[in-house]
Amino acid sequence: MPDRDVLMYLDEGGRVIEWHHRAKELFGWSAEEAVGRSVAALLREAGAAGGRRGEGFPDTAPVLVKPVLRGSSVVWQVRAVADALSRQQDVALIRAMFTQSPVGLHVLDDQLRLVRMNTAARGLRDVPADDLIGKRFTEAYEFEDAEEELAVARRVLESGQAVLNRLVRDIEPPDVRKRRIYSVSYVRLEDCGGGVLGLVASSIDVTERENAHRRLALLDAVRARVGRRLDVPAVCQELVDTVVPAFAGIVVVEVVEDVVRGEEPPLVPVDRLVPLRRTAFRGRISAYPVGDVRPLPSGTPYSHVLSDLRPRLVPIHEDSVWLAADPARADSIRQSGAHSMIVSPLALHGHALGVVSFYRHRQEDPFEEEDLQLASDVCAHAALCIDNARRYSRERTIAATVQRRLLPQQPATPSSAEICQMHFPGPEGGGAWFDAITLPGARTALVVGEVAGRGITAATTMGQLRTALHSLAPLDLGPDELLARLSDTAARLAAERAALPAGDPLGHEPLTAGCAIAVYDPVDLTCTIVRAGLPAPFALFPDGTSCNLAVPPGPLLAGTGNAPFPATTVSLPEGTTLAMGTVSLAQEVLSGPLRPLLDSGRTRPLPELCDEIAEALTNGRHAEEMLMLLARTKALPPERVRALSLPANPKAAPIARAAARQQLEAWGIDEETAFTNELIVSELVGNAVRYGAPPLQLRLILDRTLTSEVSDAATSAPHVKHARTVDETGRGLFIIATLAAQWGARYWDQGKTVWAEQATGMPDAPPL
Known part of the structure; x- marks a missing residue:
């Protein structure tokens, strides 16, 4: 191939004997015009003609003239000085890249064998260059997936399309437990004619950078995913699901039992006999099942963390003395191959909520000091979420207790009907209630009510309405008038709520309630029914037929206006089963997929029927409060x-x-x-x-x-x-x-x- 930097060759007399393409671009003459003429004459003619130089070169393009031996004669070679300087710069650049660049450079031939490498590349493995030259790039670095890297390099060699910034981990060396992460790029090498010479593979050790990014990403994930539910075990499960395997292969969360129950967490140092519950686990082998309650073993990193709330990074060895304090835990650690552990407290304002144990095992890198800070940050967020869940659990427990105390404490046993009730409290408590009130003349009032909302507010409002209903029942009002009076009471309660100071959040919660009342007369075998906001009752007759009773709906309690509550009287033969329920239960049972269970209960004992429906509902994971009242009618002889x-x-x-x-x-x-x-x-x-x-x-x-x-x-x-x-x-x-x-x-x-x-x-x- 001709040298692209050479312009021409001159004989000893200064006549052109070779005229190259670059000279034509520079001076404007073709080879036929220039060869055989004096170069001085050509230049004079160019100046007289106003310049025939090519536009791609500057007016003052210098040249380099040097003697060259060609055969037995000496000729003069004329080269473009700019190209010469460029080549000198290229050489200097290449020399700098191979001696001073922090990026590892590897020149590979067309068989992907290492033929040259710079000083930074030798430093990446701390191996003499002579031991690496001639090896394949993937053999020199022992990447985690060598076959995949080899396939990528071959694709670049064949297609010429560069691959940049691939993150690659190397195989864990036998004497070093920490693996490195490299950013690897592949670029094909070609000669001036486009022929493939090989590849240049560059590599940078980005282990620290990637670990920092990974830590930030993990902390962001924990903040986004942990704390979405207001239940202590659920929050702990969210934590282990987020950090395994991104941060550790095994994670155990143990929370003080009082905290799980919603009580105040203990101050530090925590007494060694305080029991903790294993609330979440994810990994290989667990020493104890989730839900197990026991004190932490004394003299171990776990108990030390609860004494000073300081996280600890603990290497695990076969001869670690603290393992003997808990043989079951030690056995699970050995079987899982755990070699590094961080124990971090779950703490808030000097109170200990629990302990989180992070383990790395098998091929995982051991924890570093930087991981200790990350574990602390993760546990700090988890502790805040657990404390929120604890407070919510406490309020929920109080609300459930209030509701339970406000409901009938003894099963109602009116003489005119057999009664059985089923109640599924909501996860946050609620305002559903039932009643069976004895009325004069052997009659019985069957009541189902529901206050919208949750927590203590709904429970106490339910108690107020139920008390008002019991106060009105002895007046022997008709069920329509009774419901109208109850609606008046609800309207007064709503007005009191709306009049609360602007800063009271209760003032912004509207009071909404529904109620259904059925008065059964065992003498006339009739039932007068009225409803406000709740679904129509369901009746299963002794002959096996069933239907939802056609009772016109009335407005919700405390509704606007003075709309009436229309009452309907229906005949109920002895042995009829009447079912009344809240809205959520009606969607599943009274007119939903579980309706066949009711249809099959004509002669079955009511407790057995309730149990079967309850079992079917439990399998369905219902988050809303549900209540149903069953009554089987009797006739007065x-x-x-x-x-x-x-x-x-x-x-x-x-x-x-x-x-x-x-x-x-x-x-x-x-x-x-x-x-x-x-x-x-x-x-x-x-x-x-x-x-x-x-x-x-x-x-x-x-x-x-x-x-x-x-x-x-x-x-x-x-x-x-x-x-x-x-x-x-x-x-x-x-x-x-x-x-x-x-x-x-x-x-x-x-x-x-x-x-x-x-x-x-x-x-x-x-x-x-």
């Missing part, structure tokens, strides 16, 4: 009821007294109770004759109490009068109020019923 029509005149009282005396004697009621009942019946009938309207009816009901009812067609409200000594009337209801355990009046479309209840005088209530 006909012989327990005596109904008698009465004339609307003074003869009604003696007729009623005689009938009552006869019926109580048939029921076996003692004479004292029967005598009191005669007085009550007489006053009830007399009051109806005097102030009521025909038709009149007396009804006696024997259940757990003895109920005397007198109905008439008037809608006037009875009230107690305190008569003066000289008054001859006005004492009827006063006498009834004195003699009866309780009395009251309820209204229906065509009139009212005034009733009074007495104890039966029997040692045990007569069973149905």
Whole structure:
């Protein structure tokens, strides 16, 4: 190949004997025009013609002339001085790169064998160059995946497309436990004609840089992923899932048992007998199962950390003395091949929450001092998240306790229905409740309610509404009016909440509640139902048919406006199973995928049916609070009821007294109770004759109490009068109020019923 820097060759007389392409570019003449002519004449002609030099060169392009022996003659070689200087600079640059550059340079031939390397490259492995020359690049450095690197180098050799900045780890040397990370680039070498000569492979040791990036990335990941859930074991599991295997191959988190339960963490130094729970683990072999509770072994790095809250980097050797303090833990460490450990405290404001143990094993690099600071930062964030979860767990426990205490403490056992309830509290507590309230006339009010929200606020609001409902129930209001009064109470509570100071967060939480009430009458075998915001009850009839009862929905409690709560009366034969539940449960059971379980429960015991539904719901991981009330209806036997029509005149009282005396004697009621009942019946009938309207009816009901009812067609409200000594009337209801355990009046479309209840005088209530 001709030398591209040579312009021309001159003989001893200065005549051109060779004219190269570069000379044509510089001076403008072709070889045919220039060869054989004097170079001085050519230059003079160029000056006279205004210059025919090529535009690619400067006007003052210097040249270098030197004698050259060609055969037996001496000729003069003319070279471009600029190119010569460029080549000198290239040589200087190459010399600097191979003697002073911090980047390792390796020149590989077309067989990828090492033919030359700079001083930095020799320093990367601290191996004499003579021991590496002739080896393949991947053999000289023993990369972790040598075959992959060899394939990458071959692709560059074949395609000419450079590969830059590949991060490659080397194989762990037998005498050094720390592996290095290199940034490797491959560039193909070509000659002037484009022929492939080999590769240049550059490498830089970026171990410290990559470790720093890895530490920052891990800390960012911990801050992003740890603490998303407000449960202490869950937070600990988030921690181990984030740091394994990015930081350590094995991680154990142990938290003070009181902290898991939501109690205050102990001060440092922690007593050696304080138990810790293993809340999370990830790795090979665990000495103890997750959930195990025991004190940390004394005289070990774990216990030392809880005494001064100082993290420790501990190399693990077979003869480490502290391993003997806990044989089970020592055995798991040996089996897992752990060789390096960091024990870091979970602490906040001088209080110890627990300990995190990080282990590296097998082929993992041992921990360094820089890792100690990273472990401390990771555990500091985890401790803050655990403390938040602890506080939340404590509030949740208090809320759940408040709710549990506000709910009925003993299972309701009304005589007119078999009752069974199922309650799944929400993860943060809630405001769902149920009730079975005994009403006069052997009737039972079945109630399911739900206050939106969570925590103590929802639980206490639920308690207020439930108390109001129990206060209103003895008034014997219709279920629609009862729900309307309850809505008024909820509206007042909502107004009080809205009037709180602006800084109180409760003032920004609207009060929303729903309730469903079903009043079952075992005499008429009817059920009057009203609902506000909750789903319609479900009924499974004795003949096997079932349906969601068509009860019109009413507005939520404390809703705006004065919309009514429409009531619906349905017939419920004896043995009908009535199911009432909250919204979330209705979506799963009353009209959801578990509906067949209810349909199959016609003759099954209610506790068994509840257990089966509860098991199905538990398998579904439901995060919302769920409550269901099941009631299987019973009929009051006909012989327990005596109904008698009465004339609307003074003869009604003696007729009623005689009938009552006869019926109580048939029921076996003692004479004292029967005598009191005669007085009550007489006053009830007399009051109806005097102030009521025909038709009149007396009804006696024997259940757990003895109920005397007198109905008439008037809608006037009875009230107690305190008569003066000289008054001859006005004492009827006063006498009834004195003699009866309780009395009251309820209204229906065509009139009212005034009733009074007495104890039966029997040692045990007569069973149905």
